[in-house]
């Protein structure tokens with residue numbers, strides 16, 4: 058929490074904003090952290106790591122070469138882990154697993170390794186794969202060394218030819234019972250693994266997803282632990298071809314890599330065998346559900362939802378503080394230039410982003426709890442919850458990465474020209490956030506998975522079968538177009554429910570009509586797929602609204618916090634309803650007159666939330682170093698900081714650069 062304004066300098070504009078806060082900021086901070094002890098834990102962790110000079114970047118990374126940038130982030134990432142493993146003080150501050158999760162997956166981790174942590178995939182996917190897919194014996198064999206950082210791994214699944222269509226992966230792992238080994242091969246250039254983070258130069262191991270062949274039968278894709286580099290020399294193993302794929306839009310220090318195998322042998326015990334097994338003689342033992350091999354992706358999709366709103370938190374904190382400091386144009390002719398935050402259009406850009414953070418937070422928390430329940434039930438052998446968790450994690454991953462990606466871009470635009478500067482940090486926040494729209498399942502593909510679940514559930518409901526919780530509303534009766542509408546928060550959730558269930562019913566019907574006309578189901582599906590993705594998005598939007606209202610009404614909150622969250626929740630719903638009014642109008646869930654009332658209320662809500670906009674982003678409690686922005690610091694000292702940062706440009710080392718003498722001068726003087 059930032060200290061009281063009296064004890065810390067901030068510019069007068071921000072001092073004015075902070076003077077009257079209508080709610081208890083610490084309560085919001087605790088709510089988003091998961092409780093006061095979690096806030097305390099996060100702050101201790103931040104204090105501990107951020108005070109360490111090793112994590113400072115005397116030269117902004119943008120001025121470094123590709124290699125130096127990678128080396129610099131690797132230096133910090135390794136130092137971070139060493140400190141974590143060796144330092145007694147840090148071990149007292151952080152619990153093992155939780156500490157690493159916070160270090161890698163939080164704003165703090167992002168602040169320490171700015172442009173992509175080369176060790177991220179080791180923690181985010183390699184370790185979770187061993188834990189989720191390995192037997193107890195395999196965990197015992199690999200986890201200790203991996204935790205200690207003695208071996209570093211990644212998750213190598215995507216290939217040049219296929220990322221989305223996993224059944225189309227080409228890498229093969231053929232079992233040889235005579236030696237009890239798997240032989241790995243990349244049969245073509247399109248079989249090259251392509252994209253895995255940390256694969257290029259950092260990792261010496263990987264969990265490789267490959268088509269398993271035993272007894273001449275292909276058994277589908279399975280995970281294998283594969284050594285890629287010699288543990289002493291770090292040179293690639295014979296039969297392994299590995300390297301980096303070159304610069305990306307962002308996350309350039311993640312050393313995303315490529316990988317090919319040529320008759321490369323690994324022992325039988327290196328297949329992760331928690332769910333399916335290959336016995337010594339090559340007999341294949343099937344898993345209880347073949348999609349359990351995709352388990353690591355489900356875990357990471359849920360983690361991405363939390364990451365998405367934390368990225369948006371950074372962007373909206375920067376843009377809102379800047380909007381309070383920045384003065385531009387005239388609202389009233391001749392009057393002083395207002396803070397740009399006073400323009401309603403600016404409020405419309407920023408305040409819905411603030412609301413989105415809470416919406417994604419509550420929804421992610423629910424999906425995480427359901428995921429944990431599934432994990433517990435899997436231990437008991439039940440896969441009953443798997444389809445529900447798969448659909449929710451795909452859907453919320455798509456919605457959160459989409460909202461956060463576009464939300465960050467709106468924040469950048471809201472800062473005018475200065476938002477385009479690297480020193481605002483908005484470009485870097487954008488490039489990392491937008492990557493999540495693609496990785497861990499491209500969003501359109503994720504929506505189609507959700508749509509598949511919706512259509513299937515709708516059909517089951519029509520046959521009177523029980524539905525999982527998140528889709529149980531699909532049996533709802535259509536709204537009566539004549540009844541007077543309840544426009545309370547709960548009433549709007551009901552309107553959502555009715556509109557989405559009609560939409561799903563209509564498109565399930567459309568799909569059926571295509572099939573009835575003799576089209577094959579797959580073609581009928583493709584013909585309806587634009588509308589089906591819209592159904593999926595509307596369903597998950599409804600889910601986030603439902604979760605938002607449920608939490609605001611049922612959590613134990615002080616009056617001030619409940620009041621501000623209620624208004625944010627209402628703004629969130631009205632924002633999306635007015636953007637998608639056709640959805641509500643066409644089945645009569647809302648009437649045109651209702652929409653008109655809501656549009657009017659949107660303006661009232663923006664005005665009512667405007668005075669607390671800075672207080673709200675302050676309550677996110679994002680450390681200045683985590684923001685890492687000239688525009689967003691707590692003190693609001695924007696212009697001096699921008700000037701200082703500009704002075705770091707190597708071009709400013711001299712008044713006249715060498716390039717002038719080499720190129721410009723000869724041109725300018727050529728006529729002399």
Ligand SMILES: CCCCCCCCCCCCCCCCCCCCCC(=O)SCCNC(=O)CCNC(=O)[C@H](O)C(C)(C)COP(=O)(O)OP(=O)(O)OC[C@H]1O[C@@H](n2cnc3c(N)ncnc32)[C@H](O)[C@@H]1OP(=O)(O)O
Nearest residue numbers: 158162180181184221222223348351360364447496497498
């Ligand atoms: C321990 C330490 C703790 C530390 C932890 C620290 C945590 C900190 C966290 C930090 C935060 C982040 C930081 C960022 C860092 C950067 C990370 C960058 C990472 C980026 C990595 C990647 O990017 S890595 C590659 C991801 N690459 C995909 O994501 C492929 C998508 N492609 C598919 O995923 C499949 O291809 C696709 C489409 C499903 C079709 O799969 P398919 O063809 O086999 O299946 P069909 O469509 O035919 O479906 C047949 C039936 O299977 C059902 N089903 C399908 N999947 C299922 C499933 N998973 N579970 C259950 N059921 C499933 C389906 O619902 C159908 O069910 P039904 O028949 O009943 O309708």
Ligand SMILES: Cc1cc2nc3c(=O)[nH]c(=O)nc-3n(C[C@H](O)[C@H](O)[C@H](O)COP(=O)(O)OP(=O)(O)OC[C@H]3O[C@@H](n4cnc5c(N)ncnc54)[C@H](O)[C@@H]3O)c2cc1C
Nearest residue numbers: 212213214215219220221252253254492496497498499501
């Ligand atoms: C920054 C970053 C980090 C990554 N890290 C890793 C990693 O660590 N490990 C790893 O294994 N992979 C990683 N990936 C790869 C990533 O998971 C894939 O890029 C992603 O799953 C999308 O697959 P693709 O690239 O094959 O896209 P494609 O599937 O080729 O998508 C291209 C277009 O085709 C459309 N499309 C594809 N299939 C369908 C369909 N069935 N129906 C309708 N439209 C469809 C998509 O919607 C999209 O518009 C990473 C990618 C990025 C960008």
